[in-house]
Amino acid sequence: MFRYTLRRLPSAVVVLFVASVVIFFILRLAPGDPAAALAGPDASTATVQAIRHQLGLDQPLITQYLIWLRGILSGDLGNSYILHAPIAQLISESLMNTTELAIGALVFAIVGGGLIGYFQGIAKRRASQATLSALTSFGIAIPTYVTGVLLILLFAVGWRVLPAGGIGPGIRDFSLGWQYLLMPAIALSLPTGATIARFLSASMRQTLDQDFVQTGIAKGIRPSRLMIGHVVPNSLPPVLTVLGIQIGQLFGGAIIVETIFAWPGIGQLLLQAVTGRDYLLTQDLLLIAVLVFIVVQLITDIVDAAMDPRIRLERA
Amino acid sequence: MPLHMARRMRRSRMLSLATIAVASAVVLTGCTSAVQKAESPDGNSPTKGGILHIVQAADVQPATLFAQNNPNFSLTRTVFNSLIDYNHKDLKPEPELATSWKMSDDGKALTFQLRKGVTFHDGSAFTAADVIASLKAVQRPGVASQTKSVATAISDMQAPNDHEVVITFSQAMSNTMDLFLMTPIIKAAAIDDALAGKSFMGTGPFSVKQYSPGQGFTLERYDDYWKKGAPYLDGVQITVVRDSQSMLSQLKSGQADLAMDLAPLDAASLKDTSGYELELSDANDSVQYIASNVTVPLLSDKRVRQAISYAIDRKRILEQVDGGIGSVASLPWAESSPAYDKSLVDHFARDLAKSKQLLEEADAVGKSVNIYYDAGFQPNTGIAQIAQFDLTQVGLKPNLIPLQASDFLDKLRTGGFDGMFLTGHGFGQLNPATLVKGAFPFNADANASSFDNAEYKQLANELWLSNGVPSKATLDKMNSFLLDQQFVSDLVLSTHTFAISSKVKGLSETMLDYLDLDSTYIQK
Numbered sequence: 055m056f057r058y059t060l061r062r063l064p065s066a067v068v069v070l071f072v073a074s075v076v077i078f079f080i081l082r083l084a085p086g087d088p089a090a091a092l093a094g095p096d097a098s099t100a101t102v103q104a105i106r107h108q109l110g111l112d113q114p115l116i117t118q119y120l121i122w123l124r125g126i127l128s129g130d131l132g133n134s135y136i137l138h139a140p141i142a143q144l145i146s147e148s149l150m151n152t153t154e155l156a157i158g159a160l161v162f163a164i165v166g167g168g169l170i171g172y173f174q175g176i177a178k179r180r181a182s183q184a185t186l187s188a189l190t191s192f193g194i195a196i197p198t199y200v201t202g203v204l205l206i207l208l209f210a211v212g213w214r215v216l217p218a219g220g221i222g223p224g225i226r227d228f229s230l231g232w233q234y235l236l237m238p239a240i241a242l243s244l245p246t247g248a249t250i251a252r253f254l255s256a257s258m259r260q261t262l263d264q265d266f267v268q269t270g271i272a273k274g275i276r277p278s279r280l281m282i283g284h285v286v287p288n289s290l291p292p293v294l295t296v297l298g299i300q301i302g303q304l305f306g307g308a309i310i311v312e313t314i315f316a317w318p319g320i321g322q323l324l325l326q327a328v329t330g331r332d333y334l335l336t337q338d339l340l341l342i343a344v345l346v347f348i349v350v351q352l353i354t355d356i357v358d359a360a361m362d363p364r365i366r367l368e369r370a
Numbered sequence: 371m372p373l374h375m376a377r378r379m380r381r382s383r384m385l386s387l388a389t390i391a392v393a394s395a396v397v398l399t400g401c402t403s404a405v406q407k408a409e410s411p412d413g414n415s416p417t418k419g420g421i422l423h424i425v426q427a428a429d430v431q432p433a434t435l436f437a438q439n440n441p442n443f444s445l446t447r448t449v450f451n452s453l454i455d456y457n458h459k460d461l462k463p464e465p466e467l468a469t470s471w472k473m474s475d476d477g478k479a480l481t482f483q484l485r486k487g488v489t490f491h492d493g494s495a496f497t498a499a500d501v502i503a504s505l506k507a508v509q510r511p512g513v514a515s516q517t518k519s520v521a522t523a524i525s526d527m528q529a530p531n532d533h534e535v536v537i538t539f540s541q542a543m544s545n546t547m548d549l550f551l552m553t554p555i556i557k558a559a560a561i562d563d564a565l566a567g568k569s570f571m572g573t574g575p576f577s578v579k580q581y582s583p584g585q586g587f588t589l590e591r592y593d594d595y596w597k598k599g600a601p602y603l604d605g606v607q608i609t610v611v612r613d614s615q616s617m618l619s620q621l622k623s624g625q626a627d628l629a630m631d632l633a634p635l636d637a638a639s640l641k642d643t644s645g646y647e648l649e650l651s652d653a654n655d656s657v658q659y660i661a662s663n664v665t666v667p668l669l670s671d672k673r674v675r676q677a678i679s680y681a682i683d684r685k686r687i688l689e690q691v692d693g694g695i696g697s698v699a700s701l702p703w704a705e706s707s708p709a710y711d712k713s714l715v716d717h718f719a720r721d722l723a724k725s726k727q728l729l730e731e732a733d734a735v736g737k738s739v740n741i742y743y744d745a746g747f748q749p750n751t752g753i754a755q756i757a758q759f760d761l762t763q764v765g766l767k768p769n770l771i772p773l774q775a776s777d778f779l780d781k782l783r784t785g786g787f788d789g790m791f792l793t794g795h796g797f798g799q800l801n802p803a804t805l806v807k808g809a810f811p812f813n814a815d816a817n818a819s820s821f822d823n824a825e826y827k828q829l830a831n832e833l834w835l836s837n838g839v840p841s842k843a844t845l846d847k848m849n850s851f852l853l854d855q856q857f858v859s860d861l862v863l864s865t866h867t868f869a870i871s872s873k874v875k876g877l878s879e880t881m882l883d884y885l886d887l888d889s890t891y892i893q894k
Contacts, residue, residue, distance in 0.1 A: 084777075085773075085774075085776075085777040085781075086774065086776030086777040086779070086780050087776070087779075087780045087783075088776075090776070090779050090780045090783050091775075091776045091779060092431075092433050092434075093433070093434070093514045094431060094433070094434035094437050094439040094514050095437075095439060095779070095810065096437065096514065096516045096808060096809050096810045096813075097437070097514040097783065098514075098518070098816065099783065099784075099816065100511055101511060101512060101513070101518075103511075104510075104512035105433075105512050107512075108512055136429075136431070137429070137567065137583035138432060138433070138566045138567035138568070138583065139567065139583040144583060144584065147582070148584070203615070206616075206619045206623075207619075210619055210622075210623040210625075211619055211622045211623050214623055214624060217620075217623065217625050218616070218619040218620045218622075218623040218625050219611060219616050219619065219620050219625070220609060220620070220625065313613050314613060314615075314616055315616070316425075316609065316610070316611035316612070316613070316616050316620070318582075318584065318585040318610075322584065322612065323584055325612070326429070326584055326612075329746065329774065329775055329776060330776060331776040
């Protein structure tokens with residue numbers, strides 16, 4: 055397993071390097087000037103030029119790229135132009151917030167999607183199947199900005215039982231923090247939960263047709279034990295693969311939910327960085343996003359390989 | 371699947387659902403309510419105590435503390451003071467950190483007497499050195515301020531003692547006092563830290579307890595504030611909520627007490643809603659305009675620019691985009707400005723026949739023109755669409771080009787629009803010279819319209835270099851010139867809005883729209 059993991063590392067490094075080049079130069083192609091954004095309205099050209107010099111933006115592009123790369127390799131992500139704070143600190147704080155949101159959403163997605171997928175997989179009646187199928191279609195089709203706003207209107211403005219937005223005390227005081235987390239996590243979890251449900255039900259139907267299930271029934275194994283102990287585990291590999299992708303999308307999709315619920319996460323930070331043309335912060339965030347995708351994909355492959363030795367042997 | 375297996379599954383399914391429902395009910399009823407917590411001010415008295423929860427769309431931009439910049443409206447006057455304030459009706463200076471002042475007869479030397487017993491939030495005394503350091507900061511090339519032209523005209527600053535500052539200018543200027551209104555006084559040793567967002571050492575009613583970049587501020591009452599008895603509030607929580615609808619939701623859910631500058635239609639929706647009030651800043655300095663790059667051949671003819679101005683339906687913009695907040699305008703000035711002339715407000719009342727005639731005279735009918743706007747600010751899209759419709763009516767072919775804010779700002783600064791552009795400007799409420807020397811669309815020395823005109827420069831200098839308020843003749847000349855040239859067509863004179871819960875009382879703003887929370891309290 056260790057050798058299998060090691061073999062996959064060089065390609066990950068190459069992807070990261072190529073991503074760093076693409077991110078850096080594409081950002082420079084985008085119109086807009088961080089110095090102008092920083093100088094604010096009505097600033098003169100002289101003021102903007104002075105700020106450009108202070109930020110080192112008047113240096114050749116290749117020099118700026120190498121300075122950035124050197125910083126990253128030495129563990130110094132630099133300072134945000136707009137927010138004036140160390141980028142490592144900004145990212146760690148907002149990543150923590152997004153992780154909190156994503157974990158909350160993941161729990162809802164796995165529990166909710168898992169349950170619905172499971173029941174859809176074993177459902178015999180057409181009505182039940184149609185209802186559950188409609189439910190998952192709804193979860194996938196309705197955008198998070200619609201469900202988010204609906205949840206706010208119902209539970210924050212209408213009933214006033216949950217806060218309309220913000221992060222509150224977070225995990226520092228979970229008795230309050232969960233109330234801030236509940237609505238954004240549910241809104242974010244719906245597409246993922248619905249996707250999990252669909253994959254699980256489809257996979258379970260395939261598994262239920264396998265011979266070993268009939269053998270199990272013939273041997274008199276209790277149905278619940280047969281389902282939990284044999285059918286579900288054998289149905290999980292495709293769900294795990296899609297879950298790996300969905301985790302990445304949870305982080306990516308958080309940007310909309312974070313905006314609606316004023317959740318100070320990584321999506322909000324990225325939005326602020328991009329709109330303010332905060333080059334360093336944007337570059338670091340995008341590179342970290344690439345890194346997260348690579349790591350999640352790597353972990354998914356490793357888990358797949360651990361669960362199914364055939365995969366390990368095929369890729370050896 | 372066999373039948374017995376399916377039955378068992380159904381039973382366990384119902385059991386699972388019941389368990390989830392019970393668990394949810396327990397959790398929902400058993401914990402402290404986050405909403406109640408936000409609704410209840412910490413203090414018990416109706417006039418003293420409590421935390422004011424403010425939501426605003428963008429984070430404070432510390433690098434622009436010395437300039438008027440919308441995201442800083444909630445912080446500048448709550449943490450800092452300037453030397454003077456303005457009377458909102460006649461722009462007469464009123465004491466703040468300066469108790470009195472005297473201008474020399476030639477308008478070139480100004481002596482301030484400073485308030486005694488004032489301390490910064492770290493307990494150190496406020497002195498003349500802090501005033502001089504703050505003004506020197508405004509002079510730095512990398513520091514933005516709309517009154518920079520006044521600051522750079524300072525030739526000398528002296529402090530005869532800790533409570534007196536003598537400032538000498540190279541010339542007399544009509545807007546000298548605007549500099550002292552706009553410049554917050556920051557502790558001399560902490561100016562760089564303030565501009566870098568590291569610390570905010572002022573003399574204002576609240577000190578900064580915590581700043582989370584990108585997220586907001588936690589301010590706490592400064593007990594040794596020089597205005598005795600003020601402030602009433604224990605603290606202020608400023609939170610960044612980027613979406614206007616989300617700000618509105620937080621206000622309506624009771625989580626926030628004050629929403630800064632909601633999108634106009636969101637703000638207008640609160641007008642007749644009980645439990646909320648819409649406070650309008652009486653500075654009236656948020657002017658929406660459409661402007662032309664005069665180097666573009668079509669727009670180099672002032673008849674085309676006038677035709678455009680006659681074609682646009684200002685009343686429709688006011689009603690449909692701004693929710694009726696504001697008034698139509700043909701010039702940039704608010705009522706407080708000495709240049710304001712009520713008889714000229716409707717100069718460009720919609721007149722399609724006149725517009726078409728002007729376009730025909732200029733041989734411009736059927737020609738296309740680009741209109742750029744910052745699509746990140748919701749009302750711009752509405753105004754752009756109305757302008758597109760109106761210009762089509764008179765025979766032009768307008769193309770709308772939405773841009774991101776940073777791209778728009780960059781093009782605005784460099785004059786990079788190959789057509790027309792629409793956005794907003796301020797500074798019609800102060801001394802007119804600040805607009806024509808400092809606000810970008812009108813700056814006679816360099817502006818986004820690339821309008822480089824000797825007569826305009828001369829008029830602007832005449833307005834600026836007057837000792838005291840410029841003469842009516844000078845102001846009339848400027849107004850006639852602006853109406854004639856129309857490189858900027860002002861459309862609606864609106865204002866900054868503060869949507870508040872009805873329990874918030876005593877809110878006021880400075881002439882720069884900075885929140886003044888000295889007398890604000892939360893009613894029980």
